[in-house]
Amino acid sequence: MLTAPKLDYALLAPILVILGAALIGVLVEAFIKQAWRARMQLVIALGAIVVSFNLLVRVRNQGSSIAAVTSVSIDGAGMFLQGAVLIFAFLGILVIADQDNFVPQASALPGSAEEAAAIQAGKQQTEVFPLTLFAVAGMMLFPVATDFITLFVALEVLSLPLYLMAGLSRRRRLLSQEAALKYFLLGAYSSAFFLFGAALLYGYSGTISLNGLTDAIRGSGGNDVFLLLGITFLSVGLLFKVGAVPFHSWTPDVYQGAPTPITGFMAAATKAAAFGATLRIFYLGLDAAQTSWKPFIAVISVITMIVGSIAAISQRDMKRMLAYSSIAHAGFILTAIVSLNENALSAALFYLFAYGVATIGAFAIVTMVRDSAGEVSDVNRWVGLGKKSPLVASVFSLFLLSFAGIPLTSGFVGKFSIFSAAYESGNITLVVVGVLSSAIAVFFYLRVILMLFFADATNDSISVVIPSVLTRISISICAIFTILLGIAPSLLFDIAQDFAYFLR
């Protein structure tokens, strides 16, 4: 006789609320008339996120953590990242709500009469809201999943909506569609690697749960061809998602082609979710086999830091530059996986949050700098922006300083704690490379800041549009977080330390 598995719905509620709201969003898209749609979608999306966050706070006080037998366990690090993803989604949706960035009718041919008619009629599809919510649900499930079925399904639930959202840009349609195609093909390719890795690990251990995998490794010594191949394939899939070199080639293209609000949301939230799952798999499932994967991940981490920082110098496009900077950040966070101790885990959690808010803010500002044809992402045309609109340029500089890790911003605290954890665990080489590549990174961030403030404008064709109230709120919150966490890091750092554990 089969017994039904015990599900703890109270623990799963935050994810279920988001999924439910996404389904309601699909119905709204189908049945509500156009004039009301955008507003309703926005209210539903933001409402669901707030409700879900409240439920998450309640889950925290509840104590128990096994939500679904061996498939989902809501533990400290998982909860922290779920909360972070919800905050990123909230800030991201505030920027996404500025519908001017999205195509009126995604199925219409770029430049066709059909598209012109859709623009003329003031049509505006708002499917981006439910798509975002589906992605958020996947991102909340990915870092708490503890078996390979759930991990794989969550990975796809978070990826599939993002592939579509990358193709929704209103201007430069061809570029945007191309980004969607590249993201989709490479993303699906990497999921296939992830799945084959999972298959080999199942072959090795006879179980798909991470706990069972650890027990199997402890029992047999961890030197088996299936285990080693499985770890390799699985890591390829995960490293692709976090954008580590040499699996990073999609990042700049997709970041540049996707609509800018989506890029910001995707960069922040996907990174948090993917690193959540990666940390859990390596800390929980594979820690017994650490001698076999540590050198491999350490090398990846080193080349990711170096390539990300150096390639960013030569970029002419603001979004591409931020993409390479995100690659370098992925390298910094990878050191936390090599360190494999509790301090590194809490540092990684803090880092992911600090990086995420600064990223959403920075991309939100990129949406505001425009000329008559739309957004201007060419770095050289940003020259002298500081004289035209000092406030926008200073806030943008604040985010860049945080990326660079200058003291009194959240980025400094993140970098400092992640490197000191690496030092503690004896990985001196990683610390040295990390500090050196941070120094290289400072160079190009400062170059942009100097250009903004201390060069004369060469042309007057660009201007900073007055953003919608929602975008303004989002950018302000990001800026406040960035400064606050730099001045008083203990506010979040203590929380990150409390939450820095994975439960077996």
Next chain:
Amino acid sequence: MDISNYIYLSAILFTIGAIGVVVRRNAIVVFMCIELMLNAANLAFVTFSRIHGNLTGQVMSFFTMVVAACEVVVGLAIIVTIYRSRRSASVDDASLLKR
């Protein structure tokens, strides 16, 4: 027949798919190669399930099929829009983002 032959077969299928993605130029064919890789993983799951004598691997392969179906929906939608605007499904033609 020795059951480990199925593992070899799945490894070969996976390799064919992985190489196909890199060398083929048509987006549809690239996509079919990815599906081949997913099916290779499925074959491995079912075989290991038989070797270990539990059903987990078979359950996993059902989930993979469902996910693969969803991927087809999203993937074909993207490829068809690209084809309609460019009249070509070659991944080499999609190179505006490279400078």
